[in-house]
Amino acid sequence: MRLPVKRTEIPGPASRALADTLRKYENPNITYISPEGDFPVFWESASGCMVIDADGNSFLDLTAAFGVAAVGHTNPRVVAAIAAQSQKLIHGMGDVHPSSLKVKLAQRIAEMTPGDLGFTIFGLNGGDAVEAAIKSARLYTGKPGIVSFRTGYHGLTFGALAATGRSDFKEPFSGQMPPFAVHVPYAEPRFCSLCAEESDSPRRNASCMVACLQFVEEALKRSDIGAVLFEPIQGRGGIVVPPDGWLTRLRQLCDAYGVLLIADEIFTGWGRTGDWFACNRENIVPDIMCIGKAMGGGFPISACVMRPAIADAWGVSTGEALHTSTFLGSPLGCAAALAAIAEMEDNDLPTRARITGDYFKAKLLELQARHPEAIIEVRGRGLMLGLRFASRTLALSLVTDLLKRGLIVLPAGPGDILEFTPPLIIETAQIDFAVQQMDSALSATCSSQA
Ligand SMILES: Cc1ncc(COP(=O)(O)O)c(C=O)c1O
Known part of the structure; x- marks a missing residue:
């Protein structure tokens, strides 16, 4: 399994129930649980670049879980x-x-x-x-x-x-x-x-x-x-x-x-x-x-x-x-x-990160060319990349929007940047999928604002 599969709404019922229970037992400042109930999903297992949540939905992890899973999850x-x-x-x-x-x-x-x-x-x-x-x-x-x-x-x-x-x-x-x-x-x-x-x-x-x-x-x-x-x-x-x-x-x-x-x-x-x-x-x-x-x-x-x-x-x-x-x-x-x-x-992962990073960056630059009003800058090197958006609101709304589309991403900087630090073993087909999803999320957001 190399691309996300959606089995329920995201977050699904199991994730929502876990969020309700966590609210009762964890210091409320630790895990962000959105008032709308659309964040987070609770992870159950992971392999390579993919994560499966408590409802059986799978996600492409574009964060390597804070940059940790460079060799892939459960390598x-x-x-x-x-x-x-x-x-x-x-x-x-x-x-x-x-x-x-x-x-x-x-x-x-x-x-x-x-x-x-x-x-x-x-x-x-x-x-x-x-x-x-x-x-x-x-x-x-x-x-x-x-x-x-x-x-x-x-x-x-x-x-x-x-x-x-x-x-x-x-x-x-x-x-x-x-x-x-x-x-x-x-x-x-x-x-x-x-x-x-x-x-x-x-x-x-x-x-x-x-x-x-x-x-x-x-x-x-x-x-x-x-x-x-x-x-x-x-x-x-x-x-x-x-x-x-x-x-x-x-x-x-x-x-x-x-x-x-x-x-x-x-x-x-x-x-x-x-x-x-x-x-x-x-x-x-x-x-x-x-x-x-x-x-x-x-x-x-x-x-x-x-x-x-x-x-x-x-x-x-x-x-x-x-x-x-x-x-x-x-x-x-x-x-x-x-x-x-x-x-x-x-596996010479530094070289792989350089080559795959160049590919990812080129795709992000194409994305910027398609959405110049939304994306101000493509930044980063290797597989440490970022997109700077026209507003913090847009970047943050994309985090939940992309989650629904099967992508785990994180905001960075003052909140107007999305960072991409995937496992260094990510495949170009997975990058293509991610960029397509970003493209359609941005098209949908921009047309709803028009
Ligand atoms: C550059 C840098 N230094 C230090 C830390 C802190 O690491 P930890 O959260 O494992 O304490 C981080 C975490 O993101 C980091 O990015």
């Missing part, structure tokens, strides 16, 4: 690895008596990540990896300050949240926020006062790039700054791709001011953008790299990987790790990650 190799490991050792003692798999995975990560990045602190989710990176920078540089970017997203635990550039996540917790982060504009002309006049230009020019980095340089002049934390492409911020040369210049600025460069590759890493890591495109080696999401093939595991001198700044454990957790280096997580990485490597 057979990952499933077999988890099944085999679960017979042997589910839980170990991460920082006391670890499993042999923690050793193998740490070694594998050192082999795969750029340059001399090679000393890992494992975590369970992206936020964990960012926390470890922020602490590492403090230990190595002796400075608490971090420069990060507006509209950037690094997770919602307090350290990661302080670095995240979105006030909507922070304001409710004012008074609790650690004060170490300074936020500067990212290479997004829409939100940059220096190049606002170019806001609708789909291609940013070199002068714009320099303008954006002026803000970084200004912040680096502060004496308390030890590191710059950045996403090579902003994901949740709206699939914002910096112009060519931006990463290189950012690396140069960090070197010039003697601060660390921390790449948050939690979304962009493991092939998504067409390279193993998005930093590889400009051959830059960050001092610290945060990875997660796709790495575990669906199992929650992340890593903060650092250069040797930064690892040394932590000192050798004398029996009590400074940064650890009960489930650090979970044997199941390590087994899943080793299988997922092997699957990506054997």
